[in-house]
Amino acid sequence: MELRVLGCSGGIGADLRTTSLLLGEHVLIDAGTGMCDLRLAQLAKIRHIFVTHSHLDHVAGIPLLVDTIFDTLESPLTVHARRETLTALREHIFNDIIWPDFTRIPNHRTPVLRYQEMVPGEQRTIGECTVEMIPVNHAVPAAGYRLSGSSGTVAFSGDTSTNDEFWGALNRHDELDALIVEAAFPDRDLQLSRLAQHYCPQLLAADLAKLNHRPRVFITHLKPGDEDLIMRECRHAMPDFDLQRLQVGESFSL
Numbered sequence: 001m002e003l004r005v006l007g008c009s010g011g012i013g014a015d016l017r018t019t020s021l022l023l024g025e026h027v028l029i030d031a032g033t034g035m036c037d038l039r040l041a042q043l044a045k046i047r048h049i050f051v052t053h054s055h056l057d058h059v060a061g062i063p064l065l066v067d068t069i070f071d072t073l074e075s076p077l078t079v080h081a082r083r084e085t086l087t088a089l090r091e092h093i094f095n096d097i098i099w100p101d102f103t104r105i106p107n108h109r110t111p112v113l114r115y116q117e118m119v120p121g122e123q124r125t126i127g128e129c130t131v132e133m134i135p136v137n138h139a140v141p142a143a144g145y146r147l148s149g150s151s152g153t154v155a156f157s158g159d160t161s162t163n164d165e166f167w168g169a170l171n172r173h174d175e176l177d178a179l180i181v182e183a184a185f186p187d188r189d190l191q192l193s194r195l196a197q198h199y200c201p202q203l204l205a206a207d208l209a210k211l212n213h214r215p216r217v218f219i220t221h222l223k224p225g226d227e228d229l230i231m232r233e234c235r236h237a238m239p240d241f242d243l244q245r246l247q248v249g250e251s252f253s254l
Contacts, residue, residue: 001128001149003252007034010057010184011224017248018057019221021156021180027126029145029156031061034248044072048126050118050133051081052158053142054088062089063099066113070102076114080124082133084141086115118143120165129254134169136160139197146170149254152177159184159221161197167210176213178252182221186229201230205237218246 001024007017018032025042028035028049035043043065052058066077079089094101094113102113118124120135120143132146137160144157144166153175157166159182170176184198193200198221199207208217217238222230222245231245 001151001254003029003147003154003254005034005246005248005250006037007032008180008220008246008248008250009224010182010221013224015248016224018060019052019158020058020061023129023147023254024127027129028061029147030058030158031065032057033060035061035065040068044069047075047077049077049079050131050145051079051085051089052136052144052156053082053138053140054085054092055140055159058159059089059093063093063102066102067099070105070112073112076111078114078116080116080118080131082119082141082143083117086117088140090115121169132169135163135165137163137165137197146173146176147254148173148175151253154178154180154252154254155215157181159198161193161199162203162207164210167207171210171212176211176215178218179211179213179215180218180220180246181208183219183230183234184221185223186226187233201233201237204234208238208241214241217241217243218250219243220246 004022006020009016017034019030020032020034021029025045026047103111118133120133123132129149134144136142136144146155183204185193185200187200187202
């Protein structure tokens with residue numbers, strides 16, 4: 001199974017798309033603006049969305065996706081997330097004010113959208129891939145995911161900052177081929193990073209030292225305009241790791 005990057009920027013602009021990863025043909029990991037570049041036939045195949053947290057740059061595509069493909073769905077589109085994230089979607093997006101409540105369309109017995117609560121530490125098998133939810137530290141309740149298949153293992157931090165849980169969970173496993181982890185701001189914005197609960201290079205370096213594995217590391221969620229600076233600072237702060245900037249179109253085998 002292939003994991004393909006659809007969007008990985010910390011903002012929007014020409015050629016910039018926010019976070020979304022496509023796992024195989026039927027699963028999204030987050031649904032930021034990156035998923036909106038998929039063709040209609042590709043959108044129609046999506047059946048599951050694993051959401052890291054409720055911030056708009058990670059969920060903006062969900063209401064538009066459901067509205068686009070609802071008449072083609074023979075079974076509900078399932079959103080997997082923490083309870084707090086599902087509550088936010090229910091109360092603030094699918095509330096019949098911002099967007100229709102598709103959990104009751106066409107009726108409550110056979111809806112086109114359903115929520116499936118997932119708790120940190122839980123694993124779910126979708127096709128050939130096992131998806132494990134891992135708690136992380138962010139401004140709202142959030143999670144990362146460890147994705148494992150017969151060909152490899154990839155971990156995705158989602159949005160986070162200094163914590164022990166994510167790294168401890170990865171260390172409990174024997175394998176990790178690639179790590180997708182955020183560094184949203186340059187080091188000059190250290191105080192903003194702490195306030196917003198995002199990594200900057202020096203905060204990420206301190207946490208990456210907790211990892212027992214030596215995977216390829218892909219930096220994501222970089223602030224538009226500061227990408228080159230953030231990457232220089234990351235490489236300076238973490239010289240022992242193989243660091244690359246995550247790019248749209250990048251793919252990983254699972």
